[in-house]
Amino acid sequence: MTDTDFAQAGPSKAIETILLAAEVEFAEHGFDGAGMKAISKRAGLSQALLHYHFGTKDRLYEEVIGQRSKKINDERMRLLTKVDMRSHEALDGILEALFLPPLGPSGGAKPYARIFSGLIVGREREQALVKEYYDPTAINFIAALQTALPGLDRPTAAMCYTLALGTLIAVIGRDGRVERLMGRSAKQDIDDYLKSIVAFAKGGVLALEARR
The missing domain is CATH 1.10.10.60 (Homeodomain-like)
Structure with missing residues (x-):
């Protein structure tokens, strides 16, 4: 063409x-x-x-991050607004809203998964992009954790969010390593990943809440 x-x-x-x-x-x-x-x-x-x-290449890179992060964050917020914060399952809903969009179609599949992972541990350029395109949504999720778990202070909620995000980064590439370590040949589907990381992250959040 x-x-x-x-x-x-x-x-x-x-x-x-x-x-x-x-x-x-x-x-x-x-x-x-x-x-x-x-x-x-x-x-x-x-x-x-x-x-x-x-x-320039810098501008193009920023546009790639900007357009993909918008798709991810728009879906995250759409899912988050549906969570009943008074429910006993509110924490599960918050974590699902955080994890599902990057794992699904909004996340751009394997190509953006690599970029997404690099953003978290990237250099000054990546840190600036994370601050601009991801921090506003992150603040909403931190506030949601505080609402779902009354008494959870902002620093602890922020640590919960950060460590939960690290759990997502560990599997988002879906490169087959998890299955290899499990001794399986077939890759897990998104629902399997989602259930596992929600359960793991939930345990961590509740542990930090109890520790506090």
């Missing part, structure tokens, strides 16, 4: 194609290893069109 074909389809189509191609390229090679030339080749577009829409 040529630049002309994409021009006829409209700029939104070109942008969508570039972002998806860039997501895969950044996932496979990291920010430093990914190049604009390789991204344009993967997208089937000229490098000139790539620069026209995004300018």
Whole structure:
């Protein structure tokens, strides 16, 4: 497909194609290893069109994080608003709302899972992106934990959120290592992952609450 074909389809189509191609390229090679030339080749577009829409690699990387995080966080908040905070199952609902979107279609599957994992332990660039695109939603989840568990202070709730997120990072890549360690050949499905990490994270949250 040529630049002309994409021009006829409209700029939104070109942008969508570039972002998806860039997501895969950044996932496979990291920010430093990914190049604009390789991204344009993967997208089937000229490098000139790539620069026209995004300018620099830094800007393109930020757009990849921005558009994917919006999908994840919009679904997270949609699920969180459905949780009955007065229910005995409120904690389960909060954790499911936190974990399910990155594991499902909103999370962009394996390519973005690699980027997502790198953001958490990344350098100054990644830390700035996490602060801008993920911290506002994180604050909502920390507040939800405090609502579901009255008496849980903000520092403890924040630690619960952070450690729960670490549990997600451990499995989000779904690279087969968990199954290999379990001695299984077939990969677990999303529901299996979700139930396991919700149960594990819930135990940790309740343990920190009791310790406090």
